[in-house]
Amino acid sequence: MFRAGVRASLDPALVQIVGEADTVDSAVERVHALRPPVVLLDVHLPGGNGGGGAEVLQRCADLTGDVRFLALSVSDAAEDVVAVIRAGARGYVTKAISGPDLSAAVVQVSGGDAVFSPRLAGFVLDAFGTGAADVAVHDDELDRLSAREQEVMRLIARGFTYREVASELFISIKTVETHVSAVLRKLQLSSRHELTRWAAQRRLL
The missing domain is CATH 3.40.50.2300 (Response regulator)
Structure with a gap:
């Protein structure tokens, strides 16, 4: 009903x-x-x-x-x-x-x-x-990412698909995949879901 x-x-x-x-x-x-x-x-x-x-x-x-x-x-x-x-x-x-x-x-x-x-x-x-206190402590994590990786990270964390990220940044889907893999590796995360939570806790969305 x-x-x-x-x-x-x-x-x-x-x-x-x-x-x-x-x-x-x-x-x-x-x-x-x-x-x-x-x-x-x-x-x-x-x-x-x-x-x-x-x-x-x-x-x-x-x-x-x-x-x-x-x-x-x-x-x-x-x-x-x-x-x-x-x-x-x-x-x-x-x-x-x-x-x-x-x-x-x-x-x-x-x-x-x-x-x-x-x-x-x-x-x-x-x-x-409550994650605000963590930001200063973990700023070095964000510094591990290049400027382009940070752009890709924010879009992926906001829920963009690889295709949408590629269109937004005028790069290929393969390049997006490469950047996402690098981001997850550098931040020691295993999924886009974990990345979204990581970014939300640092108010990066």
């Missing part, structure tokens, strides 16, 4: 629905199969190992940059918001949102923007603001 309500409220002129899922496992399977630009993710999705939306994000971490996630929940609790944002969601809205606003939020996330219901943005700023 809830999914039917969401489906009916989205503006078909702005949002095309390509699939649905009702459990963590089915969501992970469908996201990998369909690779939609945006996944509207229920924070408390049942199934899996009980991790809800955050578990879906963790199990889809290999798609970071190609698929963006917008969390949707009846909860506006700080711990829920922070958990899914740390897991990689690009935004978080509550189920009180109107159909037009939800449609607009999907479009914004698709374009690479972060979207939050107004009172939730403070939770995110507070949570990631």
Whole structure:
């Protein structure tokens, strides 16, 4: 019933629905199969190992940059918001949102923007603001990267695909791949998801 309500409220002129899922496992399977630009993710999705939306994000971490996630929940609790944002969601809205606003939020996330219901943005700023003390300590990590690597790093951390980075910086996709590999190696990170978290903690996004 809830999914039917969401489906009916989205503006078909702005949002095309390509699939649905009702459990963590089915969501992970469908996201990998369909690779939609945006996944509207229920924070408390049942199934899996009980991790809800955050578990879906963790199990889809290999798609970071190609698929963006917008969390949707009846909860506006700080711990829920922070958990899914740390897991990689690009935004978080509550189920009180109107159909037009939800449609607009999907479009914004698709374009690479972060979207939050107004009172939730403070939770995110507070949570990631705790990394401020780390910035001075870890500035030497950023210094390991060349100017071009830093440009690539910021775009990848913001959720750009390799193709989008190549277009933005007027370089080849192969060159982007080379820079990303160098960035991950120099920062001792293993994935783009970890890179996004690293950049967010240092307010580099």
